Amino acid sequence: MDRFWKNLPIFAVALHKANIDYNDNKYYNYCMEKAFRRHLDLSALLKQKSHFLLGPRSVGKTTLIEQQLPRIKRYDLLDGDTFEKLIRRPKIIEEELSSDDNLIVIDEIQKIPKLLDTVQRLIQKNKISVLMTGSSARKLKRGGANLLGGRSWEAHLFPLIHAEIPDFDLVRYLNHGGIPYIYLSENHERELSAYMNLYLKEEIIAEAQLRKVDQFIRFLDVIGLQNGEELHYQGIANDTGTPAVTIQTYIELLRDTLIGYEVKAFTKTKTRKAIARSKFYLFDIGVVNKLAKRGEIRLGSELFGKAFEHFIMNELRAWLGYRGMDEELRYWRSTGFEVDAVISDQMAIEIKATANVSDRHLKGLKALREEGMVKEYLVVSNDATERTVDGIRIMPYEKFLRMLWAK
Numbered sequence: 001m002d003r004f005w006k007n008l009p010i011f012a013v014a015l016h017k018a019n020i021d022y023n024d025n026k027y028y029n030y031c032m033e034k035a036f037r038r039h040l041d042l043s044a045l046l047k048q049k050s051h052f053l054l055g056p057r058s059v060g061k062t063t064l065i066e067q068q069l070p071r072i073k074r075y076d077l078l079d080g081d082t083f084e085k086l087i088r089r090p091k092i093i094e095e096e097l098s099s100d101d102n103l104i105v106i107d108e109i110q111k112i113p114k115l116l117d118t119v120q121r122l123i124q125k126n127k128i129s130v131l132m133t134g135s136s137a138r139k140l141k142r143g144g145a146n147l148l149g150g151r152s153w154e155a156h157l158f159p160l161i162h163a164e165i166p167d168f169d170l171v172r173y174l175n176h177g178g179i180p181y182i183y184l185s186e187n188h189e190r191e192l193s194a195y196m197n198l199y200l201k202e203e204i205i206a207e208a209q210l211r212k213v214d215q216f217i218r219f220l221d222v223i224g225l226q227n228g229e230e231l232h233y234q235g236i237a238n239d240t241g242t243p244a245v246t247i248q249t250y251i252e253l254l255r256d257t258l259i260g261y262e263v264k265a266f267t268k269t270k271t272r273k274a275i276a277r278s279k280f281y282l283f284d285i286g287v288v289n290k291l292a293k294r295g296e297i298r299l300g301s302e303l304f305g306k307a308f309e310h311f312i313m314n315e316l317r318a319w320l321g322y323r324g325m326d327e328e329l330r331y332w333r334s335t336g337f338e339v340d341a342v343i344s345d346q347m348a349i350e351i352k353a354t355a356n357v358s359d360r361h362l363k364g365l366k367a368l369r370e371e372g373m374v375k376e377y378l379v380v381s382n383d384a385t386e387r388t389v390d391g392i393r394i395m396p397y398e399k400f401l402r403m404l405w406a407k
Contacts, residue, residue, distance in 0.1 A: 055157035138256035177286020224291025272334035
């Protein structure tokens with residue numbers, strides 16, 4: 001990590017060591033620009049069409065916009081004055097347009113869903129491109145985001161990926177997670193607690209207008225412990241004392257607020273009957289650590305293995321998202337066999353934290369290969385060197401990720 005900070009300007013290092021509050025700080029944005037080169041190119045997206053840019057709070061949407069679109073007119077709905085002005089008179093956006101404006105940004109548009117009507121007019125009549133950010137798809141759906149009817153596309157910003165972090169430190173990432181300011185923090189546990197309390201609990205509870213808050217908090221604790229496991233609604237209901245139908249509502253809430261995502265089952269196999277239940281992952285490893293009360297994750301521990309699998313699954317999800325691919329990330333399980341990730345008919349991937357992959361780690365891939373459904377079979381691990389065993393490639397995770405992002 002010392003080498004990482006040496007690559008930043010001297011004042012950025014000083015800010016970090018002084019534990020200065022980074023939020024809404026121009027120096028923080030400058031540090032982020034120098035520290036992390038985000039994969040998403042907003043200019044390239046907006047040359048094609050207007051876009052919704054969706055992502056959980058604090059993954060870096062605003063910072064990315066300030067870095068890549070610094071001179072674009074922007075309306076930040078988290079700013080109280082801007083919010084009050086636009087909720088009373090949305091048409092102000094049109095009235096403030098100048099002849100030089102061919103693109104505007106509206107931050108956190110789900111705060112005022114009726115602005116979508118204004119956006120539709122800007123795109124259709126004024127020929128203006130609009131970038132709309134949001135940390136929840138829930139209000140947009142209810143507010144009629146479909147009214148834009150193909151006039152805008154959707155992109156996602158994810159937590160930091162391996163390729164965006166200089167001198168990537170795996171153990172640090174598995175403990176801190178990929179939210180930029182938390183990854184950098186030397187007091188990540190406190191930062192994660194604040195994030196959980198201010199956003200995951202208070203804001204999501206308020207947005208969903210949940211009545212039984214204690215019930216939802218218990219659910220969050222359980223879903224943290226079951227991250228990456230198959231969704232058994234009745235089992236979670238029993239653990240939380242909550243009806244299964246309510247658990248389904250909570251899962252949908254986490255999906256809509258971009259806090260979690262489903263990995264559906266790959267069920268195309270014919271010889272072996274596949275399990276059809278989905279798995280559920282939260283968007284960030286650090287958040288899972290806090291919910292599950294994991295403590296420090298050490299190299300080689302059982303928790304290291306679980307966090308490592310989550311890390312690779314998040315990388316695969318981000319890769320599919322940033323590449324704009326239609327293929328879904330899935331997993332496969334049949335009686336006695338499992339493969340962690342299956343991407344269409346292209347790749348089947350087993351994720352192992354071990355530094356010494358052996359034949360027993362290949363059972364699931366070999367069973368799936370017998371079905372003849374997928375082209376390439378890989379094990380991603382902490383092995384030091386790449387090798388091939390019985391036609392299955394065993395790859396160090398860093399080499400795999402370099403290969404993945406080069407595709």
